[in-house]
Amino acid sequence: MTAITRKPDNPIAHLSPEDVEALGAELDAIRQEVLDSRGDRDAAYIRKVVKVQRNLELGSRAVLLFSALPPAWLIGTAGLSVSKILENMEIGHNVMHGQWDWMRDPKIHSTTWEWDNASPSEGWKHSHNQIHHTYTNIIGKDNDLGYGIMRVDEDQTWHPRYLVQPLWNFLNACVFEYGIAAYDMDLGTQIRKSGGGIRDAWRKDPEFKRRGQGTLRKIRRQATKDYVVHPALSIPTGSFLSTLAANAVANLARNLWSHSVIMCGHFPEGVETFELRSIPENETRGEWYLRQMLGSANISGSKAMHIMTGNLSHQIEHHLFPDLPSNRYAEIAPKVRAVFDKYDLSYCSRPLVPQVYSAWHKVVRLSLPNGWLATTNRDNLPSQLKLLWTMTRTDRKTRRRLITDLKKRAEQVQERSEVERARVAA
Helix, strand or coil: CCCHHHCCCCCCCCCCHHHHHHHHCCCCCCCHHHHCCCCCCHHHHHHHHHHHHHHHHHEEEEEEECCCHHHHHHHHHHHHHHHHHHHHHHHHHHHHHCCCCHCCCCCCCCCCCCCCCCCCEEEEEEEHHHHHCCCEEEEECCCCHHHHCCCCCCCCCCCCCHHHHHHHHHHHHCCHHHHHHHCCCCHHHHHHCCCCHHHHHHHCCHHHHHHHHHHHHHHHHHHHHHHHHHHHHHHHCCCCCCHHHHHHHHHHHHHHHHHHHHHCCCCCCCCCCCCCHCCCCCCCHHHHHHHCCCCCCECCCCCCHHHHHHHHHHHHHHHHHCCCHHHHHHHHHHHHHHHHCCCCCCCCCCEEHHCCCCCCHHHHHHCCCCCCCCCCCCHHHHHHHHHHHHHHCCCCCCHHHHHHHHHHHHHHHHHHHHEEEEEEEE
């Protein structure tokens, strides 16, 4: 995942500035075609999804009032999990993007929607809509790229702390809604700036304190609903603990699913990253489009899978046109892919399981020093583990030397592999 400007074979080197602007004009035309055709069909779609989700949640919570019975627990937990995923992915995320504002329906509008999530809509819209979608995959600017806690590029200096990044990523997935809430508050940066704890940060920055208190109020409301009120209503049937567990499992399922979908959108092999210094100060519409095209990846699958991902399985189309109705992404995907083909660009798309595997493989690969995996096999594993241990214990200068040697060995392995492939092909 080396930044695109550092790659020996830049995948956009063949495009002239005129090509980039022509590409942008073609994508503008696709967008305008959808804008001109929005109407009753689209409005009926989102209203139906909202109705289904709310009925499913109410029905599932009603069944869970009797969750002491195993069949009721299984049915209720599954239904509640699906309803939470639908609310966050296909409804909340897309409504807060303003995809349905054109309907002028105050009940389905980006300015009024508050979703079933720990993060308040106000903070999420700022960090996601304004920051992430503006600075997509720009290292150091887009915190959605590794959420500011992971090594996301080979050119980032490796440090032993990155060895725990797979574990950290899994734990983040389990509590993803709270991780997003902290990320939306820019919690880590604020605490580092304060030089102390969260109380120091609140004292020094009143705006951060206001946002933090709003997030805590939202978390308290969500926890009260799921872990106090609903279980309490189950007491007459002796189902308090089982309903409490059902809500916890539903939230965990929603967190794991949404984390997986979002990881697939920007982290798999084949997705490009960018250096801030390589982005023009006055980035044109075509240049912005090109960055979205190369910095996103899709998930192929069924219509049901697309709906459950909030149509973020069409991440490329979503990043090109974040304000278009999500139900239109599948419709325009072939047209967008035709633009990729016309300008000889790679359209990154895989089925769900391979895409999740690809993203996690990159998390593991980048947790290790560059070249370590490439130079490790069954025969030399003990010595490679010994080398890794040495790199975690030694001083910075020696570590840099060992990493340089490892990188050279990896290049030699790759050269031998290419020679062998050429021999076999001949």
